[in-house]
Amino acid sequence: MILTVTFVILTQFLLGFGVATRLRAVTNGYSLLGISMLIGLGLSSILPILLQLVHLPLAPQPLFAGLGLLAGLSLLFLRGQSRYLRETFSSKRLWIRLYELPFLGFWGYLLVLSAWKCAWFPNIPFDTLVGPDLVATFAVKEHTLVSSVFTQHLPAASTFSNQPFYAPFTAMQQIIYLLAGLPFGKMWLTILVVSFGLFLYADLRERIHPILAGLLITLIACSPELFSYTFLVQTDWANAAFFATGVLLLERYLTTGQRGQLVGSAGLMALACWTRTETIFFVPLGALLVFVQGFRLDMPKAFGRAILYVGAGLVPVLFWNYGFLRGYMSLPPTATLGTVHGLTNGYMGKLLAVFGSMNEQVVLKQAYWNYAVPFFLALTLLNVALFRDKRGIAVLIWIMGVYLLFGFIIQHVDGANIPYTFRRGFFKLLLLIPIYLSYSSLCSWLSDRLYSWEGRPLPVAFVNPQPTS
Numbered sequence: 001m002i003l004t005v006t007f008v009i010l011t012q013f014l015l016g017f018g019v020a021t022r023l024r025a026v027t028n029g030y031s032l033l034g035i036s037m038l039i040g041l042g043l044s045s046i047l048p049i050l051l052q053l054v055h056l057p058l059a060p061q062p063l064f065a066g067l068g069l070l071a072g073l074s075l076l077f078l079r080g081q082s083r084y085l086r087e088t089f090s091s092k093r094l095w096i097r098l099y100e101l102p103f104l105g106f107w108g109y110l111l112v113l114s115a116w117k118c119a120w121f122p123n124i125p126f127d128t129l130v131g132p133d134l135v136a137t138f139a140v141k142e143h144t145l146v147s148s149v150f151t152q153h154l155p156a157a158s159t160f161s162n163q164p165f166y167a168p169f170t171a172m173q174q175i176i177y178l179l180a181g182l183p184f185g186k187m188w189l190t191i192l193v194v195s196f197g198l199f200l201y202a203d204l205r206e207r208i209h210p211i212l213a214g215l216l217i218t219l220i221a222c223s224p225e226l227f228s229y230t231f232l233v234q235t236d237w238a239n240a241a242f243f244a245t246g247v248l249l250l251e252r253y254l255t256t257g258q259r260g261q262l263v264g265s266a267g268l269m270a271l272a273c274w275t276r277t278e279t280i281f282f283v284p285l286g287a288l289l290v291f292v293q294g295f296r297l298d299m300p301k302a303f304g305r306a307i308l309y310v311g312a313g314l315v316p317v318l319f320w321n322y323g324f325l326r327g328y329m330s331l332p333p334t335a336t337l338g339t340v341h342g343l344t345n346g347y348m349g350k351l352l353a354v355f356g357s358m359n360e361q362v363v364l365k366q367a368y369w370n371y372a373v374p375f376f377l378a379l380t381l382l383n384v385a386l387f388r389d390k391r392g393i394a395v396l397i398w399i400m401g402v403y404l405l406f407g408f409i410i411q412h413v414d415g416a417n418i419p420y421t422f423r424r425g426f427f428k429l430l431l432l433i434p435i436y437l438s439y440s441s442l443c444s445w446l447s448d449r450l451y452s453w454e455g456r457p458l459p460v461a462f463v464n465p466q467p468t469s
Contacts, residue, residue, distance in 0.1 A: 001181035004060065008180045009191065011067040016040025018074030021081050023260035025249050026199075028206055029089040034199025035264075038245060041192055041238075042271035044070070045172035048145065049324065057143035060179050067176075100205075103214035110221060111194060117231035118186040127420075128170075128233050131163025136174030136185065146329050155332040162415065165335065168320055169275040170235045186233050193230045196241040197221075200431075203248060204438045209447040216434035216443075219375060225368040225423070226430055235276050240427035242272035243279060247398050248435050250286050254293050254394055262290065262305065266312035274316040278409060278416070278425075283313035285401040289394050339414040354418070355407045362423045363403075369430065376433045383442040392439030399432050 016039030017032075026032050047066045048058055056062045078085075087093075096104075123133045138147035149164060178185040197217070204213035220226060229237045246268030253261035269286060272279045287306040294302030325331055344350065363373060380396070406425055410416045437443050 004064070004180045005177070005182060005187065007064060008067060008176060011064075011071040012040035012044045012191075013037050014040070014071040015043055015067070015074045018071075018077035019043070020264070021085065022077035023264045024081075024084055024258070025252070025261045025264035026203070027088060028093050028202045030094065030202030031199050031206075032088055034195045034197070034202065035245065037191060037195035038199065038241065039267070039271075041173065041188060041195070042169070042242065042268075042274065044176065045169045045274065048139070048172045048175045049168065052145045053328070058139050058145065058175060058179070059143055063176065063179050097210055100210050100214060103218060106218065107197065107221060110227065111190070111197075111230075114193065114227070114230040115187075115190045118184075118190045119182075121231070122184050123186065123233050125232050125234055127161075127163050127166075130161060131166050132168075132171035132235070133174055133185075133233065135164055135171045136178060139171075139175050140178045150329060150332070154335065157332075162335070165321075165325060165331075166235055167273065167275055167277045167316070169238060169271070170233065173238075174233070186231070189230065189233055189237065192238055192241060196245065199245065200248075200434065204434060207438050207447075208443045209450040211450060212443055212447060213434075213438065216437055219370075219372050220430055220434060223369045223372050223430060226427055229424070229427070234424065236424035236427050239272050239275040239279060240431050242268050242275055243282070243428045244431035244435065246272060246286070247395060247432060250289065251392075251394055251435070251439065254289060262309075266309050269309070270312045270316050273313045274320070276425075277317055277321065278413075278421075280313050280317045281405050281409060282398075282402050282428075283310055285398055285405075289397065341412050341414065351407060351411050354410050357418050358403075358407060358410070358422055361418050362426055368423070368426075372430060372433060376437070379437055379440070379442060383440045387441035387445075389441055391441045391444070392436050395432060395436040395439055399429055399436060402429055402432075 013036055016036040019039050020026070020032055020036040026035060044067060047063065047070065051058055051062050051066060123129060135145075135147070135149055138149045139145050142148065154164065173188040174185040176185075177188050201213055201217050204216060207213075226237075246265045249261045249265035249268060252258070253265060265286065269279070269283050273283065287309040290309050291302045291306040294305065362368065406422050410418060410422060415421075
């Protein structure tokens with residue numbers, strides 16, 4: 001089992017490493033390692049479906065052969081990238097300061113607890129037991145995705161939930177790691193959390209002082225609800241990680257105009273849609289930012305890029321919900337995958353009530369997020385009051401836009417609700433908090449003070465703002 005799990009992890013990493021290196025979307029070795037694993041996890045989740053489509057059994061030998069082949073093909077992207085890799089992994093970009101060790105030690109402690117629970121505790125969330133894990137367990141047992149869950153149980157059930165038809169990323173990772181020999185198949189979640197944390201922290205410490213980056217990561221790491229889902233297998237943590245990574249790469253693109261960052265952002269958004277279908281409603285926010293950024297220079301090109309950005313998210317949604325579920329595999333006649341409601345009497349009053357309940361039950365619930373939300377609101381107001389500039393405004397648009405769109409989703413989509421849909425969907429907003437604050441003028445100004453006190457030069461890309469008098 002150890003050899004097979006090691007092989008799976010290594011091939012998933014190499015699969016993402018070749019793609020991430022080719023994109024050149026990041027400039028730090030730690031960021032490259034983290035995003036490589038994220039991309040590898042996302043791309044490898046397509047393999048079980050490919051095996052199904054070419055009529056190969058879902059068994060260890062075809063799966064491992066496929067992973068090895070995909071990893072080998074991805075490594076072809078490394079040709080001509082030696083200079084980029086040398087710069088990215090140079091010692092000046094990887095150096096760890098002594099004052100970073102307490103943060104790393106604390107996060108390591110939390111991750112050990114999470115990994116232990118992933119390794120030794122079975123899956124317990126209801127949505128998982130009747131959804132992704134059920135689909136994965138029977139797929140491994142019967143060597144096919146079109147298992148008796150879909151062909152016998154669901155057609156015979158008078159009423160059932162839509163969990164078996166969730167976007168497939170979680171179920172596919174469960175299949176891969178169950179075939180690798182793990183009893184509960186959950187190690188992928190620990191790997192994803194570690195990879196995203198490595199990517200996020202490395203990215204933040206490029207922009208702001210490592211102490212501030214450490215405090216921001218610790219702020220969200222100490223959110224009880226977010227931490228609990230690092231070992232409770234669901235679709236939401238992975239969705240939030242892919243989504244936040246896509247937002248961060250898009251913010252880099254809006255600053256630098258580098259095409260690889262735009263392609264990477266679109267790809268990560270597609271993986272987020274592959275993880276939770278409702279993410280497609282948020283992707284147009286990114287397309288709008290892409291269009292606004294470029295329409296003055298070349299409107300047709302800006303419009304084309306915006307359309308392609310949305311199209312990248314539509315591909316997995318259309319493939320899974322219409323190509324696979326309704327095309328390759330016939331849905332049971334009792335399946336209802338969500339009904340959309342139109343305008344109703346008292347629409348605005350109901351919508352305002354939805355937002356009020358969202359704030360009361362989730363956003364301002366300290367038991368879920370500890371002090372992350374009030375801390376974010378206080379620093380955002382302070383930043384606006386002192387600096388009055390547009391630094392980080394694109395990320396703030398993401399935060400406000402996703403919040404508003406969730407209200408409309410709850411209002412219009414049958415089955416979407418506040419206690420579950422929005423509570424776990426709030427993970428996306430929570431992970432965007434440190435990203436926005438790291439771009440804010442307030443954190444940049446504080447970083448300047450810390451670097452000056454420390455006697456170190458500012459990072460190359462660092463621009464020091466000053467408070468507005």
